[in-house]
Amino acid sequence: MELSPALRNRGLSRRGFLRATAALGAADLVGGCTASAAPPGATTVSIWSWLTGMDKYVAAFNAAQKDVFVELRVIAAGLSGGYAQQTNAIRAHNAPDVLHVEYQGLPQILLTGGLRDLTADMADLESQYSPAAWRGVRPDGRTWGVPMDLAPMVFYYRKDLFDQHGIALPRTWDDFRAAAAAVKQVDQQARICSFPLNDGSFFAGMSWQAGDPWWTAQGDTWAVDIAGEGTLRTASYWQSMISDNQVAGVVYGTQDWIAGIHDGKLWGVLGASWSVGTLNRSIPKDTGRWAVATMPTWDGKPANGIQGGTAFGISAESKAPEAAMTFLRWLSTNPEVPKIGSTFTTPFPAHLPNRAVARQAYKGGYFLGDPVYDVLDEAAKRVPDWTWGPNALRLFSTISDSFGPVRSGGTTLPDAVRKVQQHAVTDMRARGLSVREGKTA
Amino acid sequence: MSVLAPERAPAQEQTSTEPATRTRKKDFAGAVLAVPFAILLVCTVLVPVAYTLYLSLFTERLRGLGFSGPEHVFVWLGNYLEVIADSAFHASLGNVALFALIHIPSMLIGALILALLLDSAVVRLKQVWSLAVFVPYAVPVVIGGLIWAYLYSPTIGPIKNLLGFDPLSDTTVLPSIANIATWQWVGYNMIIFYTALQAVPKEIVEAARADGAGGFRTAWSIKIPVIRPTIFVAAVFTVIGSLQVFTEPMVLKGFTGTVTSTWSPSMYVYEAAFVAGDNGRAAAASVLIAVICAVLSAVVMRFSTRRSSR
Structure with missing residues (x-):
């Protein structure tokens, strides 16, 4: 549920956005849409997004140059309506120039045929992105999106309590069972x-680490x-943890979860990079208690899953694809963006030079032990191959059901996992897709 | 709300002595006055219904990896057959059937008892009492759902400690959802029944009392039979409402994995349209739900007229 923090932050960022636009002297404003105040001669690019702070990025971009004017419309997050x-x-032929897609949602959006092939426009940037993000926008070897950020999964734990009771930080899942x-x-x-059993993207991230991708084109x-073997291993492991009553069942980010952390009943969080923000916001008083580590592994060989991450696509019917590309390149690679982002969140850019900027801007102080960005960097390097399928978003509901x-x-x-596999195959075939079951070389 | 009045005066027969021209003029005025309604009816009901029927006959067919985009194909009743054969749809119907079995009797009987108590002089502070029961109806359903979700929460809510079981487990979540709906609607229906009770002729009640009937006997043999049509109308609305239950389970879904994404037929439609992106199947399921609603309402009404005319 990487969406909930974004949702929770919406009100705040919109207020900030109001201030920013007022400062820029924009005339009027309707329900989160920037009003048209394009400088004469500028090409207007429309974007729909639910990224926290997008308003601030857009305002900065519009202020920085005169050729392209970006109009933002804030939409509901992901599966809450955005997709x-x-x-x-896209179906109604009135899509904005720029669309918000997450890596996990990209192939599903591609089924509409509504995205522009960006292979040629993006070719020069390959070496500057985290390989996991680059693969995320290229499900079939063509580039369909511009990566923005990336959310490697990491383990947050109460270092103070672990140390106090002499519990060592678990490095393998066997250690983890003992620690539990x-x-x-x-x-x-x-x-x-x-x-949490009702969060499909979480289970996907956990399985990702095990090295058997759910889909391959x-x-x-x-x-x-x-x-597959890796996913079944993951499922059996957590089944035994649940049967032995070794793990809680509360859903990430809910009041129950926050209460559990407040009361010291949850000593750890299997989270992702965005959990830094959730922890900071939900339990600001816990400074100096938590530490971050890469995920325990199956066999000592470093591996980390990913849970979430944003990219942007350009509509196939866009009248201004070049201008849209200008904006997206700026958004993804300009060092101003992580600097702005660091003022209200903990960005983890997919663009490596920008990640260095974000690391510089990070204030720190909350966590003990290894610096957060070091751990996240390390986690992002260990991500096994993975391709999201064209039914990933729907599969998340199937999983939680x-x-x-x-x-x-x-x-x-x-x-349940075997049932999900059957369900996915049936669903994909019913839609006319060509499907082969199981891993094939 | 005239449908809810227990007895309606028979419509005045038009006198045949009236000149023909006046009738025509009246018809014209009637047509003009009906225009705003007709526009709304066409734009917000008939056109969307027709579009839904149209959508329900098509599907998007993909090929290979699917990235070349969909092809819009006409599939006759394919979407309907798919929905009818879908075990998730069956499960959703089963859930609302159980939900209705709990919600409808408890809510209607509860509302009726409250209304009768209010109508008899037993209760003091009528205004305060009726307002207290009615207030949940004024709470937006999402807010009501959230309030209950926190009460139900096994870790931070009090109900698990009070009752000794987890109200969000897979066996108890259905009654928990019914409880939210009952809490929400009992006051509303109480007001309707109470209003109907006001129209019970005083002389019948007095005659019954003179014959020695007590409060309970009067309620059972006089008041309830007189307001029976109102009760049936309320029952029809509740049947339709039960079949369309959406918000309560949708809110609880965020708190427990035991509510599936296709828990009720309305949620099934939502999942098809907004998660799976399959508009054809969503449209077909909507049409089927509308048909089931119509049939059930007809059955309840039929039952009601047969009972009343006996």
Whole structure:
């Protein structure tokens, strides 16, 4: 649920946006849309986005040059309506020039045929991006988006409590099981972390680490392998943790979760880069208690999953694709952007030079131990190959629906995962896609 | 709200002595006055219904990886067959059937008892009492759902400690959802029943009392039979409302994995349209839900007229 922090921040950023636009002398403003105040001769580019702080980036871009004027419309986040709105706009032939896509949502948007092939426009930038982000916008070897940020998964833990009770930071999942038991030993009500069952993107991130990608584009066919060895291993592991009552079940970012962390009942968080912001906001008083580490691994070989990350695509019907590209290159690669972002969030840009800028601008002080950006950098380097399928977003609902009865013992995670695989294959075939089951070389 | 009045005066027969021209003029005025309504009806009901029917006959067919974009194909009743065969759709119907089984009797009986108590002189502070029961209806459903979700929450809510079980587990979540709906609607229906009770002729009640009927007997044998048409109309609305239940489970879904994304038929439509992006299937499911609603309402009304005319 990387969307919830963005949603929570919306009000705040809109207010900031009001101030920014007022300072720029823009005339009027309707419900989060910038009013047209394009300088004469400028090309207008429209963008729909739910990225926190996009208003500030757009304002800075419009102030910095006179050739392109960007009009932002803030839309509902991802599956709360953003994707539906964008796909429907593409179908109705009135999409904005720039669309907001996450890596996980990109292939699903591509099914509308509404995005412009950016392979040639982006070719010179390859070496400047995190490889995981670059692969994320190239599901079939063509470039369909401009990467913005990336959210490698990491393990946040209460270093103060771990140290106090002599629990070592777990480096493998076996260690993690022992650490979980140790935490419970200290406090019967406390758990090492929560494993939310109604968050498909979280489970995908956990499985990603295990090294068996759920989808692979092979020529003109999707190889679908959701019940692959790595995913089943992940599922069995967490099933045993749930059966042994070693993990909590609260959903990330909810009041229950915040309460659990407040009361010291959750000693760790399996999160991603955006959890830095969630922790800072939800429990600002916990300064100097938490530390960050890369994920425990299966076999000691470093591997990290990713949960989320933003990119932007250009509409195939855009009348101003060059101007849109000018803006997106600025947004993705200009050092001003992470500088602005650092004032209200902890950006983790996909663009490597910009990541260095964000690291410089990071204030720090909240976490103990290794610097956050070092850990995130390391995590981002360890990401195994992965391709999101054209039904990824829908699959997240299928996962949470299938995992629902796990806690009461109605089903087990491995069984549920096999059901999800069947569901995905049936669904994809019904839509006419070419599908092959299982991993094929 | 005239439909809810227990007894309607028979429509005045038009007198045949009236000159023909006046009738025509009246018709013209009537047509003019109906225009705003007709425009709204056409634009907000008939056109969308027709478009839904049209959408329900098409689907988007993809090829290969799907990145070359979709092809719009006519599939006759393919979407309908797909929905009818879909086990998720069956499960959603099963859920609302159980929901209705809990919600409709408890809500209607609760509202009726409250209205009868209000109508008899038993209750003091009528205004305060009726307002207190009615207030949940004034709370937006999403807010009401959130309030209950926090009350239900097994870690921070009080209900688990009070009752000794988790109200959001997969066996208890359905009654928990029904409870939110009952809480929301009982006051509204109480007001409707109470209003109908005001129209019960005083002389019948007095006659019954003179014959020695007590408060309970009067309520059972006089008041309830007189307001029966109102009760049935409320029942029809509740049946339709139950079939369309959406907001309560949707809010609870954010708090527990036991509410699936296709928990109710309306959520099934939402999932098809806004998550899966399959507008054809969403349209077909909507049409099917509308048909089921119409059939159920007809059955309840039929039942009501047969009972009343006995």
